[in-house]
Amino acid sequence: MAADDQTRDAGPGPEDDNEIRDDEGRLVADFVDGVADAIGANDAERVRELAGDLHESDLGDLIETLEHDDRPKLVEMLGKDFDFAALTEIDETVRVQLLEELAPETVAEGVRELESDDAVYILEDLDQVDRDKILAQLPALERLALTRSLDYPEDSAGRRMQTEFVAAPAFWTVGHTIDYIADAQELPDTFYEVFVVDPTYKLVGSVPLDRLLRTRRSKLLSEILEEDPRTIKATEDQESAARTFERYNLVSCAVIDENERLVGVLMVDDIVDVIEEEADEDLRALGGVTGDEEISDTVMYTARSRIPWLLINLVTAFLSASVIGLFEATIEQMVALAVLMPIVASMGGNAGTQTMTVAVRALATREIGGHNARRLVRRETLVGLANGSVLAIVVAIIAGLWFKNAQLGAIIGTAMVVNLVCAGLFGILIPIALDKLKADPAVASSVFLTTVTDMVGFFAFLGLATWWFGLGGVS
Known part of the structure:
Protein backbone atom coordinates (compact mmCIF):
# COMPACT_ATOMS: atom_id res chain seq x y z
CA MET A 1 0.00 0.00 0.00
CA ASP A 155 -1.63 42.34 32.82
CA SER A 156 -3.68 45.52 32.48
CA ALA A 157 -7.24 45.88 31.24
CA GLY A 158 -5.88 47.64 28.15
CA ARG A 159 -4.06 44.46 27.15
CA ARG A 160 -7.21 42.37 27.64
CA MET A 161 -9.77 44.63 25.99
CA GLN A 162 -10.97 44.35 22.42
CA THR A 163 -10.99 47.58 20.49
CA GLU A 164 -13.97 46.55 18.36
CA PHE A 165 -17.24 47.80 19.88
CA VAL A 166 -20.52 49.44 18.88
CA ALA A 167 -20.79 53.15 19.65
CA ALA A 168 -23.42 55.67 18.62
CA PRO A 169 -24.31 59.34 19.39
CA ALA A 170 -27.17 60.09 21.76
CA PHE A 171 -29.29 61.76 19.03
CA TRP A 172 -29.57 58.57 16.99
CA THR A 173 -32.91 56.80 17.08
CA VAL A 174 -33.32 53.14 17.92
CA GLY A 175 -34.21 52.42 14.29
CA HIS A 176 -31.11 54.20 12.99
CA THR A 177 -28.94 52.25 15.44
CA ILE A 178 -30.43 48.88 14.49
CA ASP A 179 -29.97 49.63 10.81
CA TYR A 180 -26.36 50.63 11.44
CA ILE A 181 -25.70 47.36 13.28
CA ALA A 182 -27.27 45.38 10.44
CA ASP A 183 -25.24 47.10 7.71
CA ALA A 184 -21.84 47.84 9.28
CA GLN A 185 -19.00 45.54 8.29
CA GLU A 186 -16.40 46.20 11.02
CA LEU A 187 -18.40 45.22 14.10
CA PRO A 188 -17.26 42.70 16.72
CA ASP A 189 -18.48 39.13 16.38
CA THR A 190 -20.12 39.28 19.81
CA PHE A 191 -21.43 42.26 21.77
CA TYR A 192 -24.11 42.87 24.37
CA GLU A 193 -24.61 46.62 24.48
CA VAL A 194 -24.37 49.80 22.44
CA PHE A 195 -22.19 52.52 23.96
CA VAL A 196 -23.49 56.07 23.66
CA VAL A 197 -20.72 58.63 23.25
CA ASP A 198 -20.35 62.39 22.76
CA PRO A 199 -18.37 63.97 19.87
CA THR A 200 -15.08 63.57 21.81
CA TYR A 201 -15.83 59.87 22.36
CA LYS A 202 -16.43 60.28 26.07
CA LEU A 203 -18.89 57.74 27.39
CA VAL A 204 -22.36 59.15 28.02
CA GLY A 205 -24.15 55.88 28.75
CA SER A 206 -24.99 52.46 27.34
CA VAL A 207 -28.02 50.65 25.94
CA PRO A 208 -28.27 46.87 26.48
CA LEU A 209 -29.25 44.99 23.33
CA ASP A 210 -32.40 43.57 24.93
CA ARG A 211 -33.64 47.09 25.71
CA LEU A 212 -32.70 48.30 22.23
CA LEU A 213 -34.68 45.54 20.53
CA ARG A 214 -37.73 46.03 22.76
CA THR A 215 -38.02 49.78 22.14
CA ARG A 216 -39.89 51.49 19.32
CA ARG A 217 -37.69 52.59 16.42
CA SER A 218 -38.61 56.26 16.82
CA LYS A 219 -37.18 56.56 20.33
CA LEU A 220 -33.89 58.41 20.79
CA LEU A 221 -30.97 56.62 22.44
CA SER A 222 -30.76 59.49 24.90
CA GLU A 223 -34.21 58.50 26.19
CA ILE A 224 -33.38 54.86 26.93
CA LEU A 225 -29.69 54.84 27.82
CA GLU A 226 -28.32 53.81 31.20
CA GLU A 227 -26.40 56.77 32.59
CA ASP A 228 -23.09 56.39 34.43
CA PRO A 229 -22.41 52.79 33.40
CA ARG A 230 -19.59 50.83 35.03
CA THR A 231 -16.22 51.57 33.49
CA ILE A 232 -12.71 50.21 33.85
CA LYS A 233 -9.58 52.25 33.20
CA ALA A 234 -7.28 50.83 30.55
CA THR A 235 -4.31 50.97 32.95
CA GLU A 236 -6.18 49.11 35.70
CA ASP A 237 -4.80 45.71 36.69
CA GLN A 238 -6.66 42.83 35.07
CA GLU A 239 -7.24 41.17 38.45
CA SER A 240 -8.98 44.31 39.71
CA ALA A 241 -11.08 44.36 36.53
CA ALA A 242 -12.07 40.75 37.16
CA ARG A 243 -13.24 41.65 40.67
CA THR A 244 -15.41 44.40 39.15
CA PHE A 245 -17.06 41.85 36.85
CA GLU A 246 -17.58 39.47 39.75
CA ARG A 247 -18.90 42.12 42.12
CA TYR A 248 -21.47 43.58 39.72
CA ASN A 249 -22.28 40.46 37.65
CA LEU A 250 -21.17 42.10 34.41
CA VAL A 251 -21.16 40.51 30.98
CA SER A 252 -19.25 43.34 29.31
CA CYS A 253 -17.76 46.63 30.48
CA ALA A 254 -16.49 49.77 28.80
CA VAL A 255 -12.77 50.53 29.01
CA ILE A 256 -11.70 54.19 29.13
CA ASP A 257 -8.32 55.93 28.86
CA GLU A 258 -6.80 58.59 31.10
CA ASN A 259 -8.97 61.22 29.37
CA GLU A 260 -12.11 59.13 30.02
CA ARG A 261 -12.56 58.41 26.31
CA LEU A 262 -13.97 55.07 25.26
CA VAL A 263 -11.12 52.92 23.89
CA GLY A 264 -12.38 49.35 24.18
CA VAL A 265 -14.57 46.81 25.90
CA LEU A 266 -13.87 43.89 28.20
CA MET A 267 -15.96 40.76 27.70
CA VAL A 268 -16.81 38.10 30.24
CA ASP A 269 -14.94 35.40 28.30
CA ASP A 270 -11.75 37.44 28.69
CA ILE A 271 -12.43 37.80 32.41
CA VAL A 272 -12.91 34.05 32.81
CA ASP A 273 -9.41 33.61 31.35
CA VAL A 274 -8.06 36.23 33.77
CA ILE A 275 -9.66 34.51 36.77
CA GLU A 276 -8.23 31.16 35.67
CA GLU A 277 -4.76 32.66 35.14
CA GLU A 278 -4.72 34.44 38.50
CA ALA A 279 -5.96 31.35 40.37
CA ASP A 280 -3.36 29.21 38.61
CA GLU A 281 -0.64 31.74 39.42
CA ASP A 282 -1.59 31.85 43.11
CA LEU A 283 -1.71 28.05 43.31
CA ARG A 284 1.79 27.77 41.85
CA ALA A 285 3.08 30.57 44.05
CA LEU A 286 1.99 28.70 47.18
CA GLY A 287 4.40 25.98 46.09
CA GLY A 288 7.23 28.40 45.36
CA VAL A 289 6.81 28.11 41.58
CA THR A 290 6.79 31.18 39.32
CA GLY A 291 3.45 32.06 37.84
CA ASP A 292 4.62 31.81 34.22
CA GLU A 293 6.10 28.30 34.46
CA GLU A 294 4.55 25.88 31.97
CA ILE A 295 4.89 22.14 31.51
CA SER A 296 6.43 22.83 28.10
CA ASP A 297 9.34 24.83 29.58
CA THR A 298 12.89 23.49 29.27
CA VAL A 299 14.76 21.77 32.10
CA MET A 300 17.17 24.70 32.53
CA TYR A 301 14.43 27.34 32.60
CA THR A 302 12.36 25.35 35.09
CA ALA A 303 15.33 24.62 37.36
CA ARG A 304 16.47 28.26 37.23
CA SER A 305 13.00 29.57 38.12
CA ARG A 306 12.62 27.24 41.11
CA ILE A 307 16.08 27.46 42.69
CA PRO A 308 15.75 30.92 44.38
CA TRP A 309 13.02 29.87 46.80
CA LEU A 310 14.68 26.50 47.37
CA LEU A 311 17.84 28.33 48.45
CA ILE A 312 15.82 30.56 50.77
CA ASN A 313 14.13 27.46 52.14
CA LEU A 314 17.56 25.91 52.74
CA VAL A 315 18.63 28.93 54.80
CA THR A 316 15.46 28.81 56.89
CA ALA A 317 15.91 25.05 57.38
CA PHE A 318 19.32 25.74 58.92
CA LEU A 319 17.66 28.25 61.25
CA SER A 320 15.27 25.54 62.41
CA ALA A 321 18.14 23.08 62.78
CA SER A 322 20.03 25.60 64.92
CA VAL A 323 17.20 25.49 67.46
CA ILE A 324 17.61 21.72 67.71
CA GLY A 325 21.35 22.23 68.15
CA LEU A 326 20.69 24.31 71.25
CA PHE A 327 19.24 21.22 72.93
CA GLU A 328 21.80 18.68 71.75
CA ALA A 329 22.66 17.58 75.30
CA THR A 330 18.98 17.22 76.18
CA ILE A 331 18.29 14.99 73.17
CA GLU A 332 21.33 12.82 73.97
CA GLN A 333 19.91 12.07 77.42
CA MET A 334 16.36 11.30 76.25
CA VAL A 335 16.18 9.76 72.78
CA ALA A 336 12.36 9.84 72.88
CA LEU A 337 12.56 13.59 72.29
CA ALA A 338 14.21 13.05 68.89
CA VAL A 339 11.42 10.66 67.96
CA LEU A 340 8.58 12.96 68.99
CA MET A 341 9.76 16.46 68.08
CA PRO A 342 9.01 16.16 64.31
CA ILE A 343 5.35 15.56 65.24
CA VAL A 344 5.05 18.96 66.92
CA ALA A 345 6.72 20.79 64.02
CA SER A 346 4.76 18.91 61.37
CA MET A 347 1.35 19.54 62.94
CA GLY A 348 2.20 23.21 63.39
CA GLY A 349 3.23 23.48 59.73
CA ASN A 350 0.03 21.84 58.52
CA ALA A 351 -2.20 23.99 60.72
CA GLY A 352 -0.34 27.12 59.66
CA THR A 353 -0.72 26.22 56.00
CA GLN A 354 -4.50 25.92 56.46
CA THR A 355 -4.66 29.42 57.93
CA MET A 356 -2.22 30.82 55.37
CA THR A 357 -4.22 29.43 52.44
CA VAL A 358 -7.40 31.10 53.69
CA ALA A 359 -5.53 34.35 54.32
CA VAL A 360 -3.83 34.45 50.90
CA ARG A 361 -7.12 33.81 49.14
CA ALA A 362 -8.87 36.50 51.16
CA LEU A 363 -6.10 38.99 50.35
CA ALA A 364 -6.30 38.11 46.65
CA THR A 365 -10.06 38.74 46.62
CA ARG A 366 -9.70 41.86 48.82
CA GLU A 367 -11.83 40.35 51.58
CA ILE A 368 -9.32 41.35 54.28
CA GLY A 369 -9.12 45.02 55.20
CA GLY A 370 -8.61 47.28 58.17
CA HIS A 371 -12.21 46.70 59.25
CA ASN A 372 -11.88 42.96 59.78
CA ALA A 373 -8.16 42.15 60.02
CA ARG A 374 -8.10 42.13 63.84
CA ARG A 375 -11.19 39.96 64.01
CA LEU A 376 -9.66 37.44 61.62
CA VAL A 377 -6.37 37.37 63.54
CA ARG A 378 -8.28 36.72 66.75
CA ARG A 379 -10.41 34.04 65.09
CA GLU A 380 -7.45 32.12 63.66
CA THR A 381 -5.59 32.31 66.97
CA LEU A 382 -8.59 30.86 68.81
CA VAL A 383 -8.99 28.19 66.12
CA GLY A 384 -5.35 27.26 66.72
CA LEU A 385 -6.01 27.07 70.46
CA ALA A 386 -9.09 24.88 69.97
CA ASN A 387 -7.46 22.49 67.51
CA GLY A 388 -4.24 22.45 69.51
CA SER A 389 -6.13 21.43 72.66
CA VAL A 390 -7.85 18.53 70.89
CA LEU A 391 -4.63 17.32 69.27
CA ALA A 392 -2.73 17.81 72.54
CA ILE A 393 -4.99 15.31 74.33
CA VAL A 394 -4.59 12.76 71.54
CA VAL A 395 -0.82 13.07 71.21
CA ALA A 396 -0.29 13.17 74.99
CA ILE A 397 -2.12 9.87 75.43
CA ILE A 398 -0.29 8.18 72.54
CA ALA A 399 3.17 9.46 73.59
CA GLY A 400 2.55 8.60 77.25
CA LEU A 401 1.55 5.02 76.43
CA TRP A 402 4.28 4.63 73.79
CA PHE A 403 7.17 5.60 76.07
CA LYS A 404 5.40 4.73 79.35
CA ASN A 405 5.96 8.28 80.56
CA ALA A 406 2.91 10.42 81.37
CA GLN A 407 5.05 13.51 81.98
CA LEU A 408 6.51 13.26 78.50
CA GLY A 409 2.95 13.04 77.12
CA ALA A 410 1.99 16.18 79.03
CA ILE A 411 5.02 18.06 77.70
CA ILE A 412 4.42 17.24 74.06
CA GLY A 413 0.73 18.07 74.50
CA THR A 414 1.59 21.49 75.90
CA ALA A 415 4.09 22.10 73.10
CA MET A 416 1.41 21.14 70.58
CA VAL A 417 -0.97 23.78 71.96
CA VAL A 418 1.74 26.45 71.89
CA ASN A 419 2.77 25.66 68.32
CA LEU A 420 -0.76 25.51 66.89
CA VAL A 421 -1.64 28.84 68.48
CA CYS A 422 1.49 30.33 66.89
CA ALA A 423 0.61 28.63 63.59
CA GLY A 424 -2.83 30.25 63.58
CA LEU A 425 -1.44 33.63 64.59
CA PHE A 426 1.48 33.78 62.16
CA GLY A 427 -0.46 31.95 59.44
CA ILE A 428 -2.52 35.11 59.01
CA LEU A 429 -0.05 37.78 60.18
CA ILE A 430 2.71 36.81 57.72
CA PRO A 431 0.52 37.11 54.57
CA ILE A 432 -0.96 40.40 55.82
CA ALA A 433 2.51 41.79 56.58
CA LEU A 434 3.87 40.74 53.18
CA ASP A 435 0.87 42.30 51.46
CA LYS A 436 1.51 45.56 53.32
CA LEU A 437 5.13 45.45 52.14
CA LYS A 438 3.91 45.01 48.52
CA ALA A 439 5.37 41.49 48.35
CA ASP A 440 3.33 38.60 46.96
CA PRO A 441 2.01 36.72 50.01
CA ALA A 442 1.29 33.64 47.91
CA VAL A 443 4.96 33.27 47.01
CA ALA A 444 6.74 34.13 50.26
CA SER A 445 4.35 33.14 53.06
CA SER A 446 4.97 29.39 53.07
CA VAL A 447 8.74 29.67 53.54
CA PHE A 448 8.51 32.07 56.47
CA LEU A 449 5.59 30.26 58.06
CA THR A 450 7.33 26.88 57.96
CA THR A 451 10.37 28.44 59.62
CA VAL A 452 8.27 29.96 62.41
CA THR A 453 6.31 26.77 63.16
CA ASP A 454 9.46 24.62 63.09
CA MET A 455 11.40 26.92 65.39
CA VAL A 456 8.53 27.46 67.81
CA GLY A 457 7.65 23.74 67.83
CA PHE A 458 11.21 22.58 68.48
CA PHE A 459 11.90 25.28 71.07
CA ALA A 460 8.63 24.73 72.94
CA PHE A 461 8.97 20.93 73.09
CA LEU A 462 12.69 20.69 73.81
CA GLY A 463 12.65 23.70 76.10
CA LEU A 464 9.80 22.32 78.21
CA ALA A 465 11.49 18.92 78.38
CA THR A 466 14.79 20.48 79.47
CA TRP A 467 13.07 22.53 82.17
CA TRP A 468 10.77 19.76 83.44
CA PHE A 469 13.23 16.90 83.51
CA GLY A 470 16.29 19.02 84.33
CA LEU A 471 18.19 17.58 81.39
CA GLY A 472 21.37 18.82 79.74
CA GLY A 473 20.43 22.46 79.50
CA VAL A 474 20.73 24.84 76.60
CA SER A 475 24.16 24.79 74.97
Missing part, protein backbone atom coordinates in the same frame (compact mmCIF):
# COMPACT_ATOMS: atom_id res chain seq x y z
CA ALA A 2 1.33 3.47 -0.87
CA ALA A 3 2.33 5.90 1.88
CA ASP A 4 -0.44 8.31 0.91
CA ASP A 5 -3.05 5.55 1.21
CA GLN A 6 -1.73 4.57 4.63
CA THR A 7 -2.05 8.09 5.95
CA ARG A 8 -5.54 8.45 4.56
CA ASP A 9 -6.60 5.38 6.54
CA ALA A 10 -4.86 6.52 9.73
CA GLY A 11 -6.89 8.06 12.49
CA PRO A 12 -10.37 9.51 12.68
CA GLY A 13 -11.47 12.72 11.10
CA PRO A 14 -12.87 15.77 12.91
CA GLU A 15 -16.40 14.92 11.95
CA ASP A 16 -16.76 12.75 15.06
CA ASP A 17 -15.82 14.62 18.25
CA ASN A 18 -16.31 11.47 20.30
CA GLU A 19 -13.41 9.88 18.40
CA ILE A 20 -11.15 12.93 18.79
CA ARG A 21 -11.29 12.98 22.59
CA ASP A 22 -11.52 10.16 25.10
CA ASP A 23 -13.83 9.97 28.11
CA GLU A 24 -11.47 12.17 30.14
CA GLY A 25 -11.30 14.87 27.48
CA ARG A 26 -7.82 14.10 26.14
CA LEU A 27 -7.09 13.84 22.42
CA VAL A 28 -7.03 10.17 21.47
CA ALA A 29 -3.67 8.80 20.37
CA ASP A 30 -4.99 7.45 17.05
CA PHE A 31 -6.14 10.90 15.98
CA VAL A 32 -2.86 12.60 16.94
CA ASP A 33 -0.84 9.84 15.28
CA GLY A 34 -2.97 10.18 12.14
CA VAL A 35 -2.21 13.90 11.91
CA ALA A 36 1.48 13.31 12.65
CA ASP A 37 1.68 10.62 9.94
CA ALA A 38 -0.01 12.91 7.42
CA ILE A 39 2.47 15.68 8.24
CA GLY A 40 5.37 13.27 7.91
CA ALA A 41 4.09 12.16 4.50
CA ASN A 42 3.60 15.80 3.39
CA ASP A 43 -0.06 14.98 2.75
CA ALA A 44 -1.59 18.46 3.12
CA GLU A 45 -4.98 17.28 1.90
CA ARG A 46 -5.18 14.65 4.65
CA VAL A 47 -4.02 17.18 7.26
CA ARG A 48 -6.80 19.56 6.23
CA GLU A 49 -9.30 16.70 6.29
CA LEU A 50 -8.30 15.74 9.83
CA ALA A 51 -7.66 19.14 11.42
CA GLY A 52 -9.11 21.79 9.11
CA ASP A 53 -12.46 22.06 10.88
CA LEU A 54 -11.30 21.63 14.48
CA HIS A 55 -12.49 24.03 17.15
CA GLU A 56 -9.75 26.41 18.27
CA SER A 57 -9.49 24.64 21.64
CA ASP A 58 -9.07 21.21 20.00
CA LEU A 59 -6.57 22.63 17.53
CA GLY A 60 -4.61 24.19 20.39
CA ASP A 61 -4.40 20.85 22.20
CA LEU A 62 -3.29 19.18 18.97
CA ILE A 63 -0.48 21.72 18.53
CA GLU A 64 0.79 21.10 22.06
CA THR A 65 0.64 17.32 21.60
CA LEU A 66 2.55 17.26 18.31
CA GLU A 67 6.34 17.12 18.20
CA HIS A 68 8.18 20.43 18.00
CA ASP A 69 9.13 20.12 14.31
CA ASP A 70 5.58 19.13 13.27
CA ARG A 71 3.92 22.26 14.66
CA PRO A 72 4.99 24.80 11.99
CA LYS A 73 4.36 22.18 9.30
CA LEU A 74 0.78 21.81 10.57
CA VAL A 75 0.22 25.55 10.21
CA GLU A 76 1.71 25.62 6.72
CA MET A 77 -0.28 22.61 5.51
CA LEU A 78 -3.56 23.93 6.88
CA GLY A 79 -2.93 27.29 5.21
CA LYS A 80 -6.07 29.42 5.28
CA ASP A 81 -7.85 26.69 7.26
CA PHE A 82 -5.58 27.30 10.25
CA ASP A 83 -7.40 29.30 12.94
CA PHE A 84 -4.86 31.52 14.69
CA ALA A 85 -7.25 31.78 17.64
CA ALA A 86 -5.93 28.32 18.56
CA LEU A 87 -2.68 30.01 19.63
CA THR A 88 -4.54 31.62 22.54
CA GLU A 89 -5.22 28.11 23.88
CA ILE A 90 -1.61 26.91 24.17
CA ASP A 91 1.30 27.44 26.57
CA GLU A 92 3.29 30.62 26.15
CA THR A 93 6.53 28.71 25.48
CA VAL A 94 4.97 26.65 22.69
CA ARG A 95 3.26 29.71 21.20
CA VAL A 96 6.44 31.81 21.10
CA GLN A 97 8.50 28.98 19.62
CA LEU A 98 5.89 28.38 16.92
CA LEU A 99 5.52 32.05 16.01
CA GLU A 100 9.28 32.46 15.73
CA GLU A 101 9.40 29.64 13.17
CA LEU A 102 6.61 31.08 11.01
CA ALA A 103 7.12 33.81 8.41
CA PRO A 104 6.02 37.27 9.63
CA GLU A 105 3.71 37.52 6.62
CA THR A 106 1.95 34.28 7.64
CA VAL A 107 1.45 35.45 11.22
CA ALA A 108 0.28 38.89 10.14
CA GLU A 109 -2.31 37.40 7.80
CA GLY A 110 -3.60 35.13 10.54
CA VAL A 111 -3.68 37.90 13.17
CA ARG A 112 -5.79 40.10 10.89
CA GLU A 113 -8.64 37.58 11.14
CA LEU A 114 -8.71 37.77 14.96
CA GLU A 115 -10.41 40.19 17.31
CA SER A 116 -7.95 42.68 18.72
CA ASP A 117 -7.78 41.16 22.23
CA ASP A 118 -6.76 37.76 20.81
CA ALA A 119 -4.24 39.38 18.47
CA VAL A 120 -2.63 41.27 21.36
CA TYR A 121 -2.57 38.12 23.48
CA ILE A 122 -0.67 36.29 20.76
CA LEU A 123 1.83 39.07 20.03
CA GLU A 124 2.58 40.38 23.52
CA ASP A 125 5.05 37.65 24.53
CA LEU A 126 7.23 37.97 21.43
CA ASP A 127 10.52 39.84 21.42
CA GLN A 128 10.16 43.45 20.28
CA VAL A 129 12.07 42.74 17.06
CA ASP A 130 9.86 39.79 16.07
CA ARG A 131 6.73 41.71 17.04
CA ASP A 132 7.71 44.70 14.94
CA LYS A 133 8.34 42.46 11.90
CA ILE A 134 4.79 41.12 12.16
CA LEU A 135 3.20 44.51 12.81
CA ALA A 136 5.02 45.94 9.79
CA GLN A 137 3.02 43.58 7.56
CA LEU A 138 -0.33 45.00 8.73
CA PRO A 139 -2.26 47.95 7.28
CA ALA A 140 -1.55 51.22 9.08
CA LEU A 141 -4.86 51.50 10.96
CA GLU A 142 -4.76 47.91 12.20
CA ARG A 143 -1.10 48.28 13.18
CA LEU A 144 -1.87 51.47 15.11
CA ALA A 145 -4.73 49.85 17.03
CA LEU A 146 -2.64 46.85 18.06
CA THR A 147 0.36 49.00 18.94
CA ARG A 148 -1.78 51.17 21.19
CA SER A 149 -3.07 48.10 23.05
CA LEU A 150 0.44 46.66 23.36
CA ASP A 151 1.64 49.95 24.85
CA TYR A 152 -0.54 49.42 27.91
CA PRO A 153 1.12 47.74 30.93
CA GLU A 154 1.32 43.96 30.99
